Structure formats: C-alpha cells, structure tokens
Amino acid sequence: MRIGLVGAGKIGQLRARSVIEDPSTTLAAVFDLSADLARQAAARSGAKVCSSLEELLGVPLDAVIVSTPVHVHLDACLQAFGRGLHVLCEKPVANSVADTQRIVDAARTAKKALAVGFNLRYYPAIRYIRETIAAGSIGTVDHFRIFGGHDGLGSFTHDWEYKTPLTGGGAMWDIGIHMTDLARHFLGEITEVYGVMSGNVWRVPGSEDNAIAVFRNPQGIAASYQATWDEWKGYGFSIEAYGDKGMVRGAYAPMQNLLITHQNPRGPRTRKLLRYPEIAVREKIFSWKSTALLSFKDELRDFVGLTEGKRDVVIADGYAGLRAVEVAAAVKSSTETGLAVRLENLGRMTP
Numbered sequence: 001m002r003i004g005l006v007g008a009g010k011i012g013q014l015r016a017r018s019v020i021e022d023p024s025t026t027l028a029a030v031f032d033l034s035a036d037l038a039r040q041a042a043a044r045s046g047a048k049v050c051s052s053l054e055e056l057l058g059v060p061l062d063a064v065i066v067s068t069p070v071h072v073h074l075d076a077c078l079q080a081f082g083r084g085l086h087v088l089c090e091k092p093v094a095n096s097v098a099d100t101q102r103i104v105d106a107a108r109t110a111k112k113a114l115a116v117g118f119n120l121r122y123y124p125a126i127r128y129i130r131e132t133i134a135a136g137s138i139g140t141v142d143h144f145r146i147f148g149g150h151d152g153l154g155s156f157t158h159d160w161e162y163k164t165p166l167t168g169g170g171a172m173w174d175i176g177i178h179m180t181d182l183a184r185h186f187l188g189e190i191t192e193v194y195g196v197m198s199g200n201v202w203r204v205p206g207s208e209d210n211a212i213a214v215f216r217n218p219q220g221i222a223a224s225y226q227a228t229w230d231e232w233k234g235y236g237f238s239i240e241a242y243g244d245k246g247m248v249r250g251a252y253a254p255m256q257n258l259l260i261t262h263q264n265p266r267g268p269r270t271r272k273l274l275r276y277p278e279i280a281v282r283e284k285i286f287s288w289k290s291t292a293l294l295s296f297k298d299e300l301r302d303f304v305g306l307t308e309g310k311r312d313v314v315i316a317d318g319y320a321g322l323r324a325v326e327v328a329a330a331v332k333s334s335t336e337t338g339l340a341v342r343l344e345n346l347g348r349m350t351p
C-alpha cells in the first residue's frame with residue numbers, strides 16, 4: 001500500500017515510522033507546512049517531499065494518513081476521498097458533528113475506508129480488558145467506569161490543541177475523545193447520553209475543563225465517564241469493567257491491569273495484578289512515544305486489513321469517529337438542557 005502522509009509533527013513523525021517499518025506499506029509522499037519536518041519524516045524512505053497537498057495527491061497513492069491539527073482534517077480528508085484514496089485520520093475526525101459527517105459521507109461516496117486514530121484500543125492494558133471480558137472471566141458485564149485526564153493547559157504546545165472553535169471543545173475533544181471511543185468500543189454502541197460539563201479552572205471560552213457523563217448502550221448497560229483537564233495527579237486513564245464474577249481494570253500511565261474474580265459475590269476473591277515492567281523500562285529509555293509507535297504499527301496493520309475488506313479488525317472506523325464527536329456534542333447539549341440525548345445505533349461502517 002502506497003501511503004501519503006499529511007502533517008509530520010509529533011504524531012506524524014511516528015506515523016511515518018510505522019509506515020516505513022511495515023513491510024506491506026510504503027511511505028510514498030509527505031507534506032507538512034514545515035519542509036524540515038516533512039524531510040525528517042521522509043528521511044531514508046524514498047518518499048517524495050511535497051510542498052502542497054495538491055502535489056502530494058498527484059503522487060500515485062492508495063491511502064493517506066492525516067495527522068495535521070484538527071481544523072485541517074476536513075480539507076485533507078475530502079480531497080483524499082475525492083481522489084479515490086483510503087484515509088486514516090487522527091482523532092478527533094473534525095471539530096464539529098457536521099464536518100465529521102461530511103467526511104463520513106465523502107468516504108461512503110468514494111466507497112473507500114475511513115479509519116480513525118483511536119490507537120489506545122491497541123494498548124496492552126486495553127487488549128487485556130477485551131480478552132478478559134471475551135473469555136468470560138468476569139461473567140456477565142454489568143457496567144463500566146471510564147476516566148481520562150491530565151493537568152490541562154500546561155500540557156499543550158499549541159493554541160489549536162485547546163482553543164474552541166479550532167478544537168471543537170475542551171477535555172472531551174482532547175484526551176476525552178479517546179475515552180469516549182473506548183466506552184463505545186466496550187459498550188458496542190452509545191445510544192443515550194446524559195452529562196454535565198464544567199469550566200471553572202482554565203476558563204477557555206467554549207472549551208470545557210471537565211465532563212462527567214453517563215452513557216448507555218442499546219441493551220441498557222451503562223458507563224460512567226469523566227474527561228478532565230483538572231487532574232492534578234497528571235496524565236492518566238483507566239477503564240474498569242464490572243461483572244457478576246468480578247472486575248477488570250486497565251490503566252495507563254504506567255501500563256497496568258488488575259483482575260479480581262469470584263465464583264459468587266459473597267465468596268472468596270482472587271486478585272491478579274499485571275505491571276508490564278518491560279514497558280516501564282522501554283519508556284524510561286525511549287519515552288511514551290515508543291508505546292504510541294507500537295500501537296500505530298498495530299493500527300496500520302488493521303488499516304491495511306480494513307481496506308482489503310477484513311472485518312475482524314480492532315481499528316476504529318468512520319462511525320466510531322463520528323459517534324465520539326456526537327457524544328461530545330450531546331454532553332454539551334445535555335449540560336444546557338438538563339436532559340438526556342438519544343442517538344441512533346450506527347453500527348459498523350463498511351467501505
């Protein structure tokens with residue numbers, strides 16, 4: 001698969017490496033407003049360094065990875081679908097429901113795959129939750145508890161990362177968009193949303209500091225949810241699934257799992273803690289980027305599979321990207337009205 005990369009910043013450099021190091025993909029072209037960053041991403045790959053999106057789209061390609069700031073996704077995605085290419089777009093897909101819908105519609109019209117960079121699905125702690133639930137180890141799932149946060153504006157390098165309307169919103173559009181996707185990943189779908197946003201700390205107009213919500217799936221299973229920029233303990237996320245035979249927790253950073261099981265709720269419990277020391281050591285030397293890179297490699301393999309029509313893939317499709325943005329908008333609307341918001345069951349998006 002010949003891939004063009006649009007946006008070669010912090011994430012784009014890792015995306016470039018994932019493409020270069022995958023034997024089934026070739027980095028064919030790179031475009032970034034910074035020629036230096038484009039050259040750096042293309043280094044030793046033979047990729048053409050382009051000075052415009054048009055020039056990149058003129059190179060023979062099968063797919064494009066979009067890792068520009070969020071407000072640039074729309075144009076890059078629409079143009080790529082217009083040329084009949086598959087797209088892997090960084091999260092969030094766009095900064096509004098309407099623009100995300102336009103990108104989804106363009107993918108459907110082009111009959112090409114749209115995938116979204118919800119790479120946390122590939123983190124070992126998240127995989128472990130998926131496998132534990134599938135194996136029946138915690139029995140019938142009753143509910144989920146989902147949290148993601150960091151300490152807010154000090155964690156950002158650029159204005160576009162936190163200022164509405166460029167971003168779409170605050171914590172829910174940043175780390176929270178990953179958590180919303182993981183909620184849907186485990187619930188299957190989110191069809192009901194009640195939430196309350198607040199913004200008494202950073203006071204960025206239109207960008208919430210904090211969102212607390214309840215999501216429900218079509219079967220009535222609930223997830224409690226919090227996305228926040230007021231997590232003074234620093235960056236971290238956790239997902240907990242509770243069933244009639246126990247619970248499983250996945251968390252990062254550091255990567256950890258906890259599994260507690262019992263045969264009946266009054267009986268004795270067994271406890272297993274997984275600490276992933278090899279990841280801790282690797283991150284000490286090569287930083288969190290080494291973990292992100294591994295997840296991007298897994299995601300890329302799934303992206304190639306998705307374009308080939310494979311259905312047993314973990315990758316987030318365009319509907320996952322759309323629902324994550326719709327949920328963020330629903331929590332805002334719920335905050336304003338005090339009412340729950342109902343959403344249709346989107347299911348799976350097929351190219």
Ligand SMILES: NC(=O)c1ccc[n+]([C@@H]2O[C@H](COP(=O)([O-])OP(=O)(O)OC[C@H]3O[C@@H](n4cnc5c(N)ncnc54)[C@H](O)[C@@H]3O)[C@@H](O)[C@H]2O)c1
Pocket residue numbers: 006007008009010011012031032033034037067068069070072090091092117118119158
């Ligand atoms: N999956 C994840 O875990 C994760 C983590 C962080 C960021 N992101 C997402 O990745 C994307 C990029 O974030 P980043 O942290 O790499 O930002 P960044 O600022 O480091 O990189 C963005 C790059 O895009 C380039 N750019 C800007 N406008 C452009 C345009 N019109 N055409 C071409 N290039 C352009 C910039 O020059 C810059 O090099 C965003 O969508 C962000 O939300 C994802």
